[in-house]
Amino acid sequence: EASDIFKTSMPAVNIAESEKSFDLEVSAPGFKKNDFKIEVDDNTMTISAESQEEIKDENKRYTRKEFKSTEFSRVFTLPESINLEKIEAKYDNGILNIILPKLDEAKAKKTQNIQVS
Secondary structure: OHHHHEEEOOOOEEEEEOOOEEEEEEEOOOOOHHHEEEEEEOOEEEEEEEEEEEEEEEOOOOEEEEEEEEEEEEEEEOOOOEOHHHOEEEEEOOEEEEEEEEOOHHHHOOOOOOOOO
């Protein structure tokens, strides 16, 4: 059945905040690190993955060959305090870890006092 062959699922995501960063953990077992695509456009981060595997079913009378495709896409709005140039990602044991470092306090400040002379 087609719905068994082509699946789209939303992976579970944990987000933790520390003084220096936001840490995302995306549960995505069954993928390889090359299956992931992470794009940051302004303050929007899109995490997507696509995996294809070939399934062979052989017995004496016939050979069946199918491709199983698994994919997902999640979009996150990032706070303005993120240092977009220093985002890191690592995939290990079915978990995609993304570290979103915060800007230094001075850079993150959006307000400024102007001296009147």
